[in-house]
Amino acid sequence: MKLNRSARELLDRYLLAVKRELTGKQRVDIAAEIESYLLDLLEERFPETEEVTKPQIEEILQEMGAPRKVAAQYMPQRYLIGPRLFPVYFLVLKIATAVVVCALALSFTIISIIETSTAWLEVLNYFGAIWKTALSTAGSITIVFAIIERVSAGKEIKEIDELQEFKIHDLPELPAEEKEPSKIGTSIEIALGIIGLAFFTYINSTGGRLPHFFNPQTEMVLARVFTDSFLRYVPLILVLAGLEMTRNVMLLVQGYHSALTNWWQICTQGAHTVMMAFMLKSLPLITLDVFRMVGAADMDIAHLESLANTGIAIAIAVGMVITTIDTLRKVIREIRKPSA
């Protein structure tokens, strides 16, 4: 078996392509072994006297496959972050991204409250900035772990191994929904619901006023505490509190969490979040008229009002973030493991 000139040239070109895909000291040696295999194969297929032509070698090379594929068989498995580091990488990625996104969302919410003139375009810009930061955080963590992967290849990393050790006390508690609802807890929630309903019904009837007793000598006087902006939400607050109370009564009667009670809670929490978002846009929610009425002339009441409303806005924003996370957690759990 002999190769004619064009066949030899084609074989050499193929071997060169394989060599270019290989790295390390052994690339020449590997290419030589592949050549040896191909010549053995040709020797078996073609009689000693026959001259192998270009189309014939082309057929053999097609059987072998692309040079990249052939070379890949000799290379170690390549990955950015390997199975040893991946669980720790993913944990760090989740925590860091969540912390950065929540912190940024909170700070933007506060800014948008303080700067009352915040336009919708700016809100969109905030979301863009949050997305950009989340991506760059995830990217930076990925790069750091990819570097650790390269640097620590074949070495033991004590800290990583410790993180992956299994400890019984690290096992998660069963989610509350999988346990029976606490009778005492549910009863307290019902009682609080009744108090809440009574309170908001009362302020709705007084136009946001509450009695004050700064001067015990005089008759009881009502002072404005809640603004008209807040009063607009009172009917909705009453409806949501009523729904939540009804759900708690249902839980107490049936004695277990069902799909209905769980989705009921998800819906009311979702409605709460939406309402809180609207409330943030309706500042001021409270007024300190009571100080004006008692004639506290030496106090900067307008400044105090502004501070009080900022405090309330921060509390609402924090509540919104917590409720959103909790609602999402409940939705995911209910989808993954639906209640009966």
Next chain:
Amino acid sequence: MIVLAAMSQLNQEQYGYSLIKSLKKKGFEVGQDTLYPLLRRLEQQELLDSEWRVDDSRPRRYYTLNETGKEMLRDLKAEWSEQEEIIRRLLDETE
């Protein structure tokens, strides 16, 4: 399984192509894309020795089991027999 099959044939010197043929003759088919990289990995693990030699006016790389490789082959054979026995017992239960 492929490791065991390949190592079992390397008590005598063999080059890649002759090993493929020898295994095929005994009913065990394996492609060059699997066998050649495997031989290199076994050599890197210091279980095989290899050398280039010119035969029939062409260079070929010959592989053979070294002492560590022979010891490993004995261990693998024992483990294989044990596993085979367990599986056979399990399958017999299903009949």
